[in-house]
Amino acid sequence: MSKDPIIAVNPATEEEVGRYDSIGREELIRKMEQTDICFREWSQRPMDERCQLMKNLADVLESRKEDYAQIITSEMGKVFQAGISEIEKCAWVCRYYAENGPRFLEDEKIQTDASTSYVSFQPLGVILAVMPWNFPFWQVFRFAAPALVAGNTGLLKHASNVPGCAQAIENSFLEAGFPNNAFCNLPISSSRVKEVLENPLVRAATLTGSEKAGSSVALESGKRIKKTVLELGGSDAYLILADADLELAVNQCVKSRLLNAGQSCIGAKRFIVVEEVYHAFMALFLEKMRAAKMGDPTDSDSDFGPLARMDLRDELHKQVERSVDAGANLDLGGRIPPGKGAWYPATVLSNVKPGMPAFDEELFGPVAAVIRAKNEKEAIDLANKSDFGLGAAVFTKDLNKGEDIARNKLQAGSCFVNGLVKSDPRLPFGGIKVSGYGRELSHYGIKEFVNIKTVWIR
Numbered sequence: 499m500s501k502d503p504i505i506a507v508n509p510a511t512e513e514e515v516g517r518y519d520s521i522g523r524e525e526l527i528r529k530m531e532q533t534d535i536c537f538r539e540w541s542q543r544p545m546d547e548r549c550q551l552m553k554n555l556a557d558v559l560e561s562r563k564e565d566y567a568q569i570i571t572s573e574m575g576k577v578f579q580a581g582i583s584e585i586e587k588c589a590w591v592c593r594y595y596a597e598n599g600p601r602f603l604e605d606e607k608i609q610t611d612a613s614t615s616y617v618s619f620q621p622l623g624v625i626l627a628v629m630p631w632n633f634p635f636w637q638v639f640r641f642a643a644p645a646l647v648a649g650n651t652g653l654l655k656h657a658s659n660v661p662g663c664a665q666a667i668e669n670s671f672l673e674a675g676f677p678n679n680a681f682c683n684l685p686i687s688s689s690r691v692k693e694v695l696e697n698p699l700v701r702a703a704t705l706t707g708s709e710k711a712g713s714s715v716a717l718e719s720g721k722r723i724k725k726t727v728l729e730l731g732g733s734d735a736y737l738i739l740a741d742a743d744l745e746l747a748v749n750q751c752v753k754s755r756l757l758n759a760g761q762s763c764i765g766a767k768r769f770i771v772v773e774e775v776y777h778a779f780m781a782l783f784l785e786k787m788r789a790a791k792m793g794d795p796t797d798s799d800s801d802f803g804p805l806a807r808m809d810l811r812d813e814l815h816k817q818v819e820r821s822v823d824a825g826a827n828l829d830l831g832g833r834i835p836p837g838k839g840a841w842y843p844a845t846v847l848s849n850v851k852p853g854m855p856a857f858d859e860e861l862f863g864p865v866a867a868v869i870r871a872k873n874e875k876e877a878i879d880l881a882n883k884s885d886f887g888l889g890a891a892v893f894t895k896d897l898n899k900g901e902d903i904a905r906n907k908l909q910a911g912s913c914f915v916n917g918l919v920k921s922d923p924r925l926p927f928g929g930i931k932v933s934g935y936g937r938e939l940s941h942y943g944i945k946e947f948v949n950i951k952t953v954w955i956r
């Protein structure tokens with residue numbers, strides 16, 4: 499089996515910033531065996547000890563946040579300050595599960611014909627996590643914190659463009675005092691994920707990434723009856739109704755679209771604006787998108803940096819071109835700047851309609867698709883006319899109406915009123931339709947990788 503090195507390239511400069519050995523078949527098998535051996539010991543430790551180590555991990559993350567943010571910036575181009583915030587959020591999720599995990603996993607007594615009967619939550623074993631590069635620490639920790647508090651051990655197959663992040667994450671567990679192989683990095687290519695899923699020691703898998711990768715992992719896992727959680731792409735619709743506070747709406751829309759250079763699964767992607775406020779919204783939206791500063795991600799003045807890889811930038815540009823060919827208007831950006839690096843400017847497409855790539859596909863970059871709707875009903879129909887169902891938001895001063903639309907009418911895993919969709923350890927996170935299944939975070943997340951065991955005693 500191939501042992502090609504995994505090479506990290508700075509997308510701002512196209513310079514190589516790291517080269518890591520991948521592992522061969524024997525080493526891969528050894529790591530799976532060791533992670534399973536570790537599971538037997540780790541799962542038997544008292545919950546308090548597991549939680550204390552998770553608190554130590556939060557301390558390690560906080561004490562090293564600048565080092566970690568620097569690796570993130572150099573490997574995938576995130577603005578340094580946003581990298582710091584990402585690490586702080588990882589520390590938060592570790593503390594959240596250290597403090598709340600024991601309560602979430604308490605036995606649930608149930609009255610039956612037994613003298614005692616209850617539900618107990620037992621860890622499953624070794625869980626494989628296949629993770630993306632866009633939030634290279636956060637995506638990993640939001641899986642790892644609940645899974646390890648519950649008593650599982652983890653194997654990480656990280657995206658190939660963030661090998662330094664993957665190694666740093668494994669090291670952070672060791673530095674916090676976790677036993678060897680409680681959380682183990684597997685430097686392998688995606689073509690070898692199948693080998694991991696085929697191994698009976700690996701009990702379940704979670705994947706955050708594209709639909710294509712998700713269906714491949716689900717297929718391989720399904721063949722062996724292994725549970726999966728899939729956190730896939732999105733094309734979140736933001737509805738701007740006639741009575742919206744436009745200043746608030748535009749600020750939230752621009753922030754959500756440009757966050758992480760537009761490479762967020764829950765970034766606002768389709769802006770559906772009702773006729774009455776269309777021109778006012780567009781004027782303000784274009785002004786603020788134009789004012790956003792693309793620049794060196796190590797510079798604190800930059801609002802967003804380059805995209806994470808050259809191929810992703812080129813793919814995004816093709817989606818813009820295909821949308822324009824299909825009749826969309828290019829109101830801002832849409833041109834690749836000369837010189838090195840995976841740069842792509844803030845771009846606004848209007849007159850976007852179903853059937854165009856900007857409507858039907860996920861735009862993973864700083865490109866906004868603006869859609870005009872005749873009325874509220876049409877705005878809701880257009881929002882739901884998507885294969886994706888990750889997040890959605892509605893802007894209106896009528897909170898009852900906003901709540902009704904969010905709760906009852908929009909088809910997505912998270913629906914927000916007058917605010918941008920964001921993840922929070924206290925709230926469940928995940929999608930419907932091709933955005934995936936299963937939930938991360940909150941008490942739902944910690945129950946994804948446990949055996950919900952019935953105990954019945956006469």
Ligand code: NAP
Pocket residue numbers: 628629630631632633637655656657658659686687688689691706707708709710711712714715728729730731732762763764860862888928929933934
């Ligand atoms: P990706 O290409 O699917 O990669 C994600 C991970 O899957 C990487 O580790 C990748 O490894 C691996 N992978 C790729 N193809 C695979 C296959 N056939 N079998 C097994 N593993 C495979 O996605 P990405 O471009 O890195 O990430 C962007 C996507 O992730 C977007 O669609 C975004 O919306 C989605 N996302 C979703 C969430 C969520 O919570 N719902 C959060 C963040 C991102 P290699 O790098 O080695 O190919």
